[in-house]
Structure formats: structure tokens, C-alpha cells
Amino acid sequence: MTDTKPTVVILHDGTYPLAMLGINDIAHVRYATEDELPQALPGADVLFVWHFLSEAVAEAWPAATDLRWIHVASAGVDRLLFDELRHSGVVVTNSRGIFDRPMAEYVLATVLAFAKDLHTSIRLQDGKHWQHRETERIEGTAALVVGTGPIGRAIAAQLSAAGMSVSGAGRLARADDPDFGDVHASDDLHGVLGTFDYVILAAPLTEQTRGLIDATALARFKPTARLINVGRGSLVVQEDLVEALTAGRIAGAALDVFDIEPLPETSPLWDMSNVLISPHMSGDTIGWTEDLITLFTTNLRRYLHGNDPANVVDKQRGYVSGSEST
Template sequence: MTKLFAITRMDVSPIAADWPKELRQSVRFQWFKSAEEAAPHLAEMEVLLTSGNVRTEWLAEAARLKWVHCLSAGVDRLPLDYLKQRGILLTNSSGVHSVQMSEYAMSMMLQWVRRSRVFMEMQQARQWRGAPTTDELYEKTIGILGTGQIAQAVAPKARAFGMRTIGYNRSGATTEGFDQIYSGENGLIQLLKESDFVISILPGTKQTRHLIDLPKLKLMKPTAFLINMGRGYVIKEDDLIHALQAGIIAGAGLDVFEQEPLREDSPLWELDNVYLTPHISGNSPKYIERAAVIFNENLKRYVNGDTLRNKVELDSGY
């Protein structure tokens, strides 16, 4: 019998709620809220379900471990080198964020062009005065860094508002829903120059760390708005702060940061041209429901000896 352990504070009890008979008979599922709670049982674990924060020292106790599934799409908090050394398979929940994060991106852009902060301040001050100048998404260009499933959900929504959609990926492969795909250093430069809105959905890897720094920010339009909902360290934060303070770019919507929680003395808290949220763009009341569909399909494949989906390449980190 396959011994599946979930080690996460997230309520994963719905994962097994609708298992068919064959899974119930072939998989023993146990949920632990911490590694400390799971410690006496680690030697038995064959499959690990985690929200992504795993330490090498207690994985070493799991001698029978063959497969780790991450409930998130990002796996940069996992010990990838150790998993590779052990020959442990890693899969993720790519696709679980598509709906909510694409809606988040649209909401950030709409708040910016429609000046929602100004009107909220007017409401709170009980002021009825001349309306500030607003803008439109119509005929603007949105450039998306990363063209995976989240980006593929953003693109048609942006097109519905009459936006031109361009994307950046490693391979340059065409992607449905985009008017243009760029790749390579020259492609990144071109996207930054053309875009009215730049959205980063890039994973956190050695290659993407500080991909967007001050020289890259200076390529953007002074009217451009930058949204980061991928990983905080893709953008060099001190350079971004300077760009926002100096008017190199017009504004930013940030859900992720180099250090989380965002430190209390960060200038980002006080900038009028910044919208901040505490890493919640992927939150949804349907999160576990969607994650369960992805994981349970792979669990059936694992039990049957079939190839798993959403396999993470441990060298690249995605």
C-alpha cells in the first residue's frame, strides 16, 4: 500500500474526499500539520504532499520517499539539489492559480487606470470635487514575463478589454492568446520598451533572480505600470524603489517582495504610486478543490505506474 503523507498547515482533508474505491484500497493517507508531528512516521512515507517549505534534514529520515508533490506552482523553497541527488520525483500544481491570479492582474490594471485610490480617499474624506484624470486599458499593450498557464489566462481577459498582448518566454514558442512572443535578451528589451503594463509571473530560479534591475527599468515607458505576482526577487527591489521615486516608471502593483513580510521601514509602504498586497494573488476559496484535481490525477497515475504530469525539472526549477 502506498503511504501518502500531507505535511502542511493548509486543510487538505478534501483531497481524499472523493477518492474512488481503487485509490482508497491502495493508498493510506495521513495529514500532519507540521514536520514535528510527522517525525515519528517519516520512515514510512513514500509520497509527500507539501505546500512547499521542506527541510533537507527531515527528508533524510524518509528513506522510502519516491515522490514529492507541491501544492503550489513555485518550488523554489524546496531542496531541489537534494531531491535530484536522491532521485526523488517532484511535481507541482501548475494551473491551480490561473483564475484568481489572472483576475488579480486585471484588477490591478483597472485600479491604476481608473484611479481607484484617489476616489477612495475622496469618499473617506466625504469630498465631492472635480474628478481626477482617468485612463483606459483599451489599445494599451500588456507585456507578460512568462507565458505559462497564468499568463494564458491573463491574455484573453486583456484582449477582451481591447489590449495588445505580448509575452516573453525562454523558448520563443508561440502561445495561443498572444499577439507576439519574444525571447532572449533582445526580446526582453523589446517587450519592456513596448509595454504600457509589464506583468511578471516568472518562477524563482537562479536565472530569473534580479532579471529586472535599474537598467531594465529604464527601458520602460515613463508612463508604464509594473505588476509583480511571480517571485519578489525577480525584480531588484532597491532599483525598483528608486525607479518609482524618480519617476522612471509611473507605478507598480506588488504582491511579492524580496523579503516577506515586507519590512516595516520599506519606502514602498509610503509611495503614492504603489499598490501593495501581502502575497495573496493566488488565494481562492476554491484553491484546494483545484489542487485536488491536479494531485489526484497524478496519484492515479503513480499507483498505476504511469507518467506523471506537471513534472518539475530539478536543474531549472520549473
């Protein structure tokens, strides 16, 4: 009998969930760390990049002699894409859909934390200090979500349900969007930043979005505005953000992603009372790893039946076609 099982390489960081073993039922599986990847790739049909922070695929690329499809266990693919892959016939898919609602809930939580000054309450509680304060309402405040893909839309739904006025910023301007109402063109971003109380970054990292929020952009913010970044660290010029926060040109920032991760202990962001820091976890809720594996396994079954996989990434733009992000 002819063996029709594909060979799948799983790039991991030394550990992976037991649920991963279920892939063995439908494929020949090779598990590889970054160092082992060049030896594992020859003859493989599929690469599952479980270690989505890795950049090892580019170095191992010459060994990918038979590769037809790469799936990434993340929504962003900026760490994966390189010129040889972009110009190859290898299909790239991502894990769109897994993180939308959890990340939206994280954004709403940080908005509420700022408005209700919860971070200050925690600090005061640590010192057993009773200090009455007045807080803010979020109803009627204005939020701009930069990135109008599925994650951005989920964020818009959560903030709108909480009574906020939400607009979007995307690659193309348009009116009457079902989730955002008005969508501003990214090229016009500087002209509208000053009208929002919260600016939320949920865009993919591309050449067009790298350094999107720099000193010039931050100078356009309201001094009472907060920046929330759940996209990629490099969407923001971190040194410019530190300067703006120190000078009081913006009121605060909630940051889940950074240029360098983990954030170095020497970063001044750690010591700023108006900054909320989380370690790249806004989409990671209980059960998320199993969801990622289920998504890949479902896609692998489609592949086995000769169907196109879901969540195909436009390798030139850097995100899934049909879900405009910026």
C-alpha cells in the same frame, strides 16, 4: 491480504482543511509540521507539501529513505528544490492549472485599478473628498507578459479580451504564438521594455530569472509604465524598484509577492500612493484549497494505478516541461 496503500506525509503549518481527511481513504497518512517532518518521513512513499512556503524538506531530506514522489500545493517550486532533490530519482509535481484564471483576473483588476485611478478614489472616499479626475483607457495599450506558461497565457487571454495589445517574453523568441503573437527572448528583454505600458511578471523563479527586473531594466521602462508582479518577489530587485518609483522613472507597481513575506512594516512601499500591495493572494479564490486537494488526490490515484503523475516538474529548469515559462 497485502496492504497496498502508500504512505503519504502531509507537511502543513499547523492547520489544514477538513477535505484533506479524504486522502485517508486511499493512503496511510502522516500529518507533520516542519519540526515533525524528520520523524514522519522514514518509510513514506509520497510527500504532499501543503505548506508550500516551507523550506523544511531540505533539512529533513536524510530521513526520506523511501520517498518516490513530492507534490507541492503551488505552481512555483523554487522554495522546494535543492541540489540533493534535483539529482535524486524523486519525482516532483506542482499544482499547475489551479491558479491560472484567478491570477489572470487579478492582473486585469490591477490594470483597471491603475487606469481608472480606483486606488485614489478609495483614498479620497475615506476622507469624504470629492475630486473629479480624468482617467485612462486600457484599450490599445501594450502589455508585456514575462512568463509564457499557463498562468502567463491566461493573463494574455484576459488582457487581449479587454482590448489590450499583448506580447510575451520567454526563453526562446518566436512569432505567431497563439496567445501572445510575438514572444521576445528573455535575453532581449532590455531592448523591448520601453515599448510597453504594462509589464507583468508571471515567470517562475530560477537562477536565470532572479533579479530580472533591476535598476538597468527599470531604466528602460516608459515613465508612464506600471509593473505588475504575480510571480515571485525575487524576480525584482526591490530596492531598485523603490528608487525607480520614488524618482518617477516608472508610474506605479502592483505587487502580490515580495522578497520577505509578510512585507515588513518598515518597507517604503507601504506609503507609496502609486503602489498596490496584496498579501500573496492573487490566485487564492473561494474554494482554492479544495481544488488543490482534489488535484493531489487525482494524481495520487494515478500513482496507485502505476501511471505517471500529471504536472511533472523539470527539476533542472524549475517548471513543468512543455510549458515554457522563461
